[in-house]
Amino acid sequence: MRALIVEDDQFHATYLQDALAEALPEVTEIFHATDGAAGEEEARAGAIGAIVMDLQMDRRNGIEAARTIWAERPQSRILFWSNYADDAYFRGIEQIVPEDSAYGYILKTASRDRLKLALRAVLAEGQIMVDREIHRRQKSAASPRTRLDDSEFAVLIDLALGLQDKLIAERRGMSLRTVQNRLLSLYEKLGVLSDLDDDLTLNKRVRALNRALVTRTINIETLDAAQRDLETWLSGRR
Template structure:
């Protein structure tokens, strides 16, 4: 077994290395990349198991994992992060190949839980998501009450500044359907639609950021997708 650690904090990287040595004695080679871009390059050297931080300089963990899985869909990836925002979890759900083993464990989890996750995902090929993340998701969905995929797409389009007409065109909806999705968003995000002085669209994005339904990585990805879509229409 070859294991690649992708982590930009030296102390966390050293901690991870010790955890791998303890949990995976069968690991014949353990390499370290200190950013997502180098992680992509090193994964091409036959690294079948990866432990990936999510937020790093140069290239974040979701983008790096997307590239690795596109090239090597059988790669087993355990995400190890401080973040459990709904936006990160949605981002991961969009990129995991069908049937690929992966896991998600928080850096605040006890070391024995990290050891368990390392063995479950990298050695045994299981899917494992830390139970603390499930608790955080439940707290978040008490605010957002579970945005559907369609509502989430409209929220992203709202965040990048598209008007109803272009949201309808992009998502193949009628403008009336877009307006209904907006009303559902306002309700789930707790935006007071009766308050005329409030810009409801801006308030919805603010509430989504505060609740973790959106984060900076999701907005960056939405910007990239928007430019690709606008380019395809020229």
């Protein structure tokens, strides 16, 4: 069995390599890539189905790399291992994980034992495993009064890219007014107005993006990826 580590931090990579060797004696070879693009190539070249993937990397982040890897070999097993419990990451992963594959999400702050457990569960046994912390934030970020549903999230992405209402409507197949309703509930859920500090009025659109960022609902990688999606959509439009 061959495994691939995609991780740009030297220390984390070696630590992970040790843990992996301990947890999975059946692994015969461990490959290593330091960014998403290189990771894709390694996985392709070595036909590797067991991958540990960092999320935040320079050239190409973990989610994008995972998307192309899964597109080529949907049964690949990928354990994501990250510094942050951002909802943005989890949403991104959930969107791309194929039916018949295994994945996991574990934080770098997890203990070595828990990391090894996750390695076994996901890479060897093919289970789904999500760090408690992430599950908590994602699920209990809780009251449906606060959590965005998919269509709201889609509109948020478009808003964050700077699209105007009309274009969002076209892209998402809604009427103009419906887009505005989504925006309304976005403003509500993101707490755009609840700045009881004052009666000061804000620019809601910008404030919405601001709030989405500081609450880790989206992050800069999200924006990067969304920008690319937008461009392909634009080119296939005319």
